[in-house]
Amino acid sequence: MSNTTEKALSLLRYLPRVCLANIRDNPGAKKKSRRGRAQHGGDYHGAGNKGSNQRQNFMRIGYETGNNPFYLRFPHEPYYKGHHLKRQYPPLSLLDLQKLIDTNRIDTSRPIDLVTILNTGLYKLFPDQHHFGVQLTDEGADIFAAKINLEVQWASEQVIAAVEKAGGVITTAYYDPHSLQAMVNTKSFFERGIPIPRRMMPPPDAIEYYSNPGNRGYLSDPEKISEERLVLAQKYGYTLPKLDSRILEMLNETKDPRQIFYGLHPGWVVNLKDKVILKPLEEELKEFYAL
Amino acid sequence: MALRHKLFQILHPILTNRCTYSIRHFCYKASPFVEDLDKLNTKYEVSKDPEEWKYVERALPLTIIPEPVAKETYPSGWKPQTNEVKNRPYFIERTKNHMIPVYLDISQRGVRRHTLIKRIQGDINLFEKELVKFLQKESFQPIRSQVNEFAGYIRINGDFVNATKYFLEKKNL
Numbered sequence: 531m532s533n534t535t536e537k538a539l540s541l542l543r544y545l546p547r548v549c550l551a552n553i554r555d556n557p558g559a560k561k562k563s564r565r566g567r568a569q570h571g572g573d574y575h576g577a578g579n580k581g582s583n584q585r586q587n588f589m590r591i592g593y594e595t596g597n598n599p600f601y602l603r604f605p606h607e608p609y610y611k612g613h614h615l616k617r618q619y620p621p622l623s624l625l626d627l628q629k630l631i632d633t634n635r636i637d638t639s640r641p642i643d644l645v646t647i648l649n650t651g652l653y654k655l656f657p658d659q660h661h662f663g664v665q666l667t668d669e670g671a672d673i674f675a676a677k678i679n680l681e682v683q684w685a686s687e688q689v690i691a692a693v694e695k696a697g698g699v700i701t702t703a704y705y706d707p708h709s710l711q712a713m714v715n716t717k718s719f720f721e722r723g724i725p726i727p728r729r730m731m732p733p734p735d736a737i738e739y740y741s742n743p744g745n746r747g748y749l750s751d752p753e754k755i756s757e758e759r760l761v762l763a764q765k766y767g768y769t770l771p772k773l774d775s776r777i778l779e780m781l782n783e784t785k786d787p788r789q790i791f792y793g794l795h796p797g798w799v800v801n802l803k804d805k806v807i808l809k810p811l812e813e814e815l816k817e818f819y820a821l
Numbered sequence: 822m823a824l825r826h827k828l829f830q831i832l833h834p835i836l837t838n839r840c841t842y843s844i845r846h847f848c849y850k851a852s853p854f855v856e857d858l859d860k861l862n863t864k865y866e867v868s869k870d871p872e873e874w875k876y877v878e879r880a881l882p883l884t885i886i887p888e889p890v891a892k893e894t895y896p897s898g899w900k901p902q903t904n905e906v907k908n909r910p911y912f913i914e915r916t917k918n919h920m921i922p923v924y925l926d927i928s929q930r931g932v933r934r935h936t937l938i939k940r941i942q943g944d945i946n947l948f949e950k951e952l953v954k955f956l957q958k959e960s961f962q963p964i965r966s967q968v969n970e971f972a973g974y975i976r977i978n979g980d981f982v983n984a985t986k987y988f989l990e991k992k993n994l
Binding site for chain 1: 863864865866867868869870873874875876877879880881882883886887888889890892894895896897898899918919
């Protein structure tokens with residue numbers, strides 16, 4: 531007998547029992563099948579063999595092989611029809627605005643417009659997502675106490691009352707997406723070296739809002755606005771404070787309906803490196819960028 | 822870039838004679854640079870008026886977050902941090918935006934709510950003891966809290982953000 535067999539037999543003597551748990555096949559007794567590729571050994575991944583299941587040619591969602599489909603069976607009102615095309619005005623509350631003023635993030639000695647609010651870095655606007663500016667909401671209307679010259683894109687009657695009660699001035703103004711893109715990041719806009727765009731007039735469905743003195747629209751008659759200020763004061767029961775004579779110049783500062791930035795004419799190119807402003811002299815350009 | 826473009830213009834005929842080399846018109850590199858075009862004939866005027874430049878500076882954002890100025894009243898309810906920080910056992914630093922660093926941490930699909938107090942300096946255990954004692958009045962169950970002394974934060978089970986902010990404001994922190 532060979533040495534190996536002797537060893538195996540002597541081992542057998544000491545082993546308590548030979549069972550399925552401690553024996554194994556002879557080497558080379560089992561032949562491995564082909565190694566299938568992919569996750570489950572190269573099978574059909576649950577899709578089966580032949581037919582529409584294997585080819586995965588599913589019907590479109592909701593299709594019921596000729597039946598009147600469930601999603602069309604009942605009449606409905608399309609409440610949200612066209613929601614993706616509507617103008618969005620992300621909100622900013624009066625409380626937020628007051629907090630920005632209290633923490634010295636906004637300088638009240640100058641008119642506050644969308645550029646000022648965006649420059650704080652605490653309010654985000656995405657013109658490519660149909661954002662058209664800031665909507666001032668009435669949260670914190672009771673505590674609001676800042677004499678400011680404010681320009682927002684949308685404001686409710688309560689908000690207008692709160693700002694005017696505190697001794698301020700509010701205007702609602704429209705900016706087209708190209709202008710908004712210039713306002714979102716003014717530094718990067720000036721660095722692009724392109725002329726400041728001419729602000730467009732509001733679209734037909736927004737003209738009414740922005741020419742209504744009740745909304746303090748920027749296209750409405752200033753005399754009618756001062757009339758409406760008194761009307762609103764009577765409606766909400768407060769005495770309209772006289773505009774502070776020390777800051778009257780700031781409160782009366784306005785932008786042209788074609789202007790984006792205070793004091794900067796459309797068509798100008800700002801050179802931040804050399805700290806100069808380039809102004810067009812061509813008649814054609816002057817006409818194109820006219821206020 | 823301009824140099825490379827000039828090099829391209831010089832080399833282009835040489836290369837095209839030797840081998841089949843084509844201009845990739847779909848590539849932006851194929852079009853000439855503005856500086857390589859003829860001189861601009863558009864008339865313009867250069868203004869260095871400092872009064873006009875003031876309006877440019879007004880439109881530009883500040884590069885740093887401004888320090889809050891002392892005012893008589895703060896209508897929004899926000900308070901600046903006190904200057905008397907000496908001889909205090911603990912201190913909670915304000916964030917860069919001058920706010921109290923107390924946050925609500927919502928996790929597990931809105932189920933778990935933790936109050937997180939960050940930027941704690943000094944005796945963090947004493948602060949935790951006092952805070953839990955204050956919060957315990959409002960809670961029926963015993964408050965569970967975790968102190969991370971090394972990172973300087975405290976994690977409390979439950980939403981106590983406003984209560985914690987109130988506690989800190991009362992302590993003038």
